[in-house]
Amino acid sequence: MSSTTQARLTLASVLATMLAALTLSPLVRGKAWLVAVFVLVAVVAGVGAAVRQVTRSWLVVLLAQLAAFALAVTALFARNAALWGVLPGPEAWRALAELVRAGVEITEQDGPPVEPARGLILLVAGGVGLVGLVVDVLAVSLRRPAVAGLPLLAVYCVPAAVLPDGVSWVWFVLGGLGYLLLIAADATDRIRGWGRVLGNLGPDGEGRTMAGGPLSGARRIGVGALAVAVLVPPLVPGLGEQILGNGSGSGDGKGNRQIAVVNPILTLREDLNDRADITVMTYKLSGDQQPEPLRIVADTQYRGDKWEPPTDRKIPRDNTVQTQMGTPPGLTPAVATERLQMSVTVNDYKQNFLPLPYPAYKVDIEGDWLWDASTLNVVGSGTDTRNKQYEAYYYDVQPTAEQLQAAGLPPQSISDEYTKLPADFPATLRDTAKQVAGNGSDYEQATALQKYFRDGGFRYDTNAPVGTGSNDGSQDVLVQFLRVKRGYCVHFASAMAVMARALNIPARVAVGFLPGSKGADGTYTVSLRDAHAWPELYFDGVGWVRFEPTPAGRVAQVPGYTTGVQEPEESPTQTQTQTSEPSSSASSAQQRTGAPDENLGPVEQTPLLERVLAAIPWRVVLAVLLLGLLGLVPLLAATVVRRRRWRRAVTASARAEAAWEELRERLADLGVRWASSWTPRALQRRLADDHTLGGSERGALGRLVDDVESARYMPPGAPGRDPDEMGEDVRTVADGVALTVPKGARRRARWFPRTGVEVLGGIARSADVAADEAGRRAAALGAQVRQSVGAGRRSGPGDGPED
Structure with missing residues (x-):
């Protein structure tokens, strides 16, 4: 080398x-x-x-x-x-x-x-x-x-x-x-070892030099493959973070596929719309207690674009869940609690955070799992939830409405961190929060926000025309959400959390699963479509309290302490609503859409423009646009090749040959026969006779013939014409010939030139050359190795010359 x-x-x-x-x-x-x-x-x-x-x-x-x-x-x-x-x-x-x-x-x-x-x-x-x-x-x-x-x-x-x-x-x-x-x-070096690259024979038997150099096709196939890898996946439905095919995942024995999730709130929409309702875990409760939502993580940081878990804290290595976890933040002995236990089995669900009821105080599980003191998030250190079994011990916190009503001011550290909003927080969200919540206590304002979302004409819809899934919690999307009044749990949870912060009520968003459905043997099954998000608000003396702004079409009932009436927790069948059909409560809310509400004022109708935009199949439109752009690739390839040829033509003879080659390409695009054995004069006569060129076209063609003959037969160094004039003559002749061919040929030459297709076709030829050379080298090397091994076997201690 x-x-x-x-x-x-x-x-x-x-x-x-x-x-x-x-x-x-x-x-x-x-x-x-x-x-x-x-x-x-x-x-x-x-x-x-x-x-x-x-x-x-x-x-x-x-x-x-x-x-x-x-x-x-x-x-x-x-x-x-x-x-x-x-x-x-x-x-x-x-x-x-x-x-x-x-x-x-x-x-x-x-x-x-x-x-x-x-x-x-x-x-x-x-x-x-x-x-x-x-x-x-x-x-x-x-x-x-x-x-x-x-x-x-x-x-x-x-x-x-x-x-x-x-x-x-x-x-x-x-x-x-x-x-x-x-x-x-x-x-480049391997192909150049073959010497000058020879072109393939054309339809007339004449050779043609491959334009663009030995690697022009390979470069284009590489760029083309890269473009296809970028453009095609977004257009293929159903390609999420799951492994394609049925797989052989463990769990329910039905071929569950493995799921890989890192920040759950960013994939909730995709999970809820997944056609394969995959079981992610099962669990059993001890006794006859009511099931609780299983929280994966509390997202505490909000910068205006999305909610995120806390990333600026370092968890001590000795904060292991196998030992007693810390006291839930803000919870005092004055609030009634009950210690409960559940046994959980996770299938092929890969998650960094451990699904648990809130607040948990101990977990018996294998592996290095650490708990964060401020959120009680449990995160794996070098491990994940896949195929894990564990016993979770947690508190059933039972606050009363009176205790929440009497809550004092939160600690300054809590208030500073959990009421923080971006500097560009929209006035629409802040004004709506003040209008809806009124001037009561924090508890009264929080329950008013919850009532606004559940009874204010909002509709649960995972296909809401706002957001893309990864930005559904952004403040711009939330402004649209309040206007269209359609969304899913991330919209409801995020909107209530940021509006609570606008009222100086500490708030965050929790992400996890609804309790799931109960089987005949008492085992609860939680599927991917049970994924859910809800806001948690802080009340001093009680701590972090779950609210449920998502309408009844998704969650039938809310915690009793959030309504002022202590009601039992929702049953699994009430909580679990897998279909997109709303319940009677949701239907009645939909019927009130557009009707005046005595407390909230008139409910806005979705503007006509937004309904039109929502009805447009944007994925299909994007696919058509991308296919159109791909169709322009031959035209772009032909243009690039011609411009590069003119840039490299620095002498008069080279410019004449560049003009003649471009004329050949343009006529080939129109389907005009051109044999390399024809002299310039012979071609001039054929074009003039076969295509009845006009005077200007004949003059331009004559000048081009004089240029190429001078370049080939005159002494070197002779002055040539201006390249712009030569290029204009090429276009004049090509346009004149184009008038004599069918319209279909003209359109193909304009938008899908044969020259560009040939350039792209050179990809395969260049790739074949490289592959053949690699194969020959490998075969030669193998033959040498076999020959050397055979020679070594034939030669032995007695085969050498005698002394």
Whole structure:
């Protein structure tokens, strides 16, 4: 392998690794970590390039790169503990180990994007640096760039698995481009080893040089494949976070599919609309107590775009759920409580947070599960809920309406954190909250908000025309929600929580499951469609209290303490409403839509424009637009090829040939026969006779023929015409010929040119050339190996010459 090829592959390896590293940007704040990544990747690549100049042994190169990597990591992260600032002695190794431990702790306890602490930067930069080393060894030392895509894919899989919304298509495209650059850098050298590329024979038997160079088709197939990978998945219905097919998941024995969820509130709409009603868990209660909703997580942070769990707190390692958990925040002995127990079995449901009734005080479960003191969220450290069995011990808190009415002011720390709203919080939400809630106590205002959503003409609808699923809690969506009065639990819970905060009532959003349905044997079954969200409001002396603003079409009854009348909790059959059909209460609420309400004023009708927009099948429209854009690819390809040809034509002869080649392409687009054996004069006569060109077209064609004959037969250096004039003559002749062909041919030439199709067709030819060459090299190498092995077997101790 030449030094030029090595340099090209080395540079491509660095670029591919850095582009893959960019996909980690949503996980870490700032760009300091990216600088450290570049330093380590550049050091590894540079040392590898230098050592290859003196040895061909990939093992020696690898050892040198590992040594350079260790020195660079020490200099960046343990300089003060190292010998001369770079040599990693015992103190430096201890310092690095401590940083790694701190970085791992951050990844276990904090959610993305995390702050760029030194330990975290070491993990990210060190990990990507090692990936860069592997890529360099595979692509440059071993000349296997295709295999080098595996470690690059491993980098991309990290954010894809961690981020609740997945990785943006922008990062996917960047990572894919890096891999394509790596493949192209190697393929260029391999194909050029064949010498000048020969074109395929045309329909007339004449050869034609393949335009665009040996890799033009390969580049286009790569870009095309990348575009298809980005554009097609959003158009395919039913592709969520589930594994395709029926699978063989455990649980109910019916082939449940595995579900992977990180931030539950972001996938609630998708889960509720999932056609496969998957059982996620079952549980049994001790005694005859009523079931409670199973809370997964309390989302406390609201920045205006969505609700998120707390990510700025570090949970102590000794906060394990197997020991007694802390006292529920705000709860005092004056409130009646009862200790209860439930046995839970989780199926193939993967979740970082443990589903529990609130408030739990102990859990018997295998694994490292930690509880957060402020929310009682239980999060797994290196474990998840999949196929777990556990015993949950919890309090059944039974406050009275009088206790909630008499609640005093919350602590300042609670008020500061849980009434926080964005600076651009919409006045519509704040004004509506004040109008609905009135001027009573916090309890009276909270119950008024709940009544507004349940009895104010709102309708439960998972297909509400607001939001996209991942932004259903954003303040812009909530403003639309109040106007259209249609939504599902995330809309209701988020709206009540932010409106309570606007009234200075501490509030947060809980995400989990409704109690599910009870079987004949007393076992409760919770399915994916039981996913639910509800607001929790804080009352001093009682703590965090569940409210239920979602209408009766989803949840039949509300907790008795939220209505002023102590009612029994809803039964599972009342709570569980899987169909989208509203109950009688919901139906009566719908019938009142548009009618005046004596307390709330007239209920708004959905504006005509919004109803029209909601009725448009946007997915189909988007699919049609994307298909239309894909149909323009041949036109774009032809345009790019012609412009590139003119840019490269710097001499008079080259410009003449460029004009003549463009004329050939334009006429081919129109279906005009052109044989390469024809001289320019012969072609001039055929065009004039067969297509009855006018005077201007004949003059333009004559000038083009003179240009190409001068370029081919006159001495070099002769002056030529202005390229703009030549291009105008090409278009004049092509337009004249176009008038003599059928309209269908003209339309195809304009919007779907044959030249662009041929450019795209070169993709397959270039790919075949590369594949054939790789196959021949592999076959030759295999033959050499077999020959060497056979020769070794035939030669023995007595086969050599005698002494």
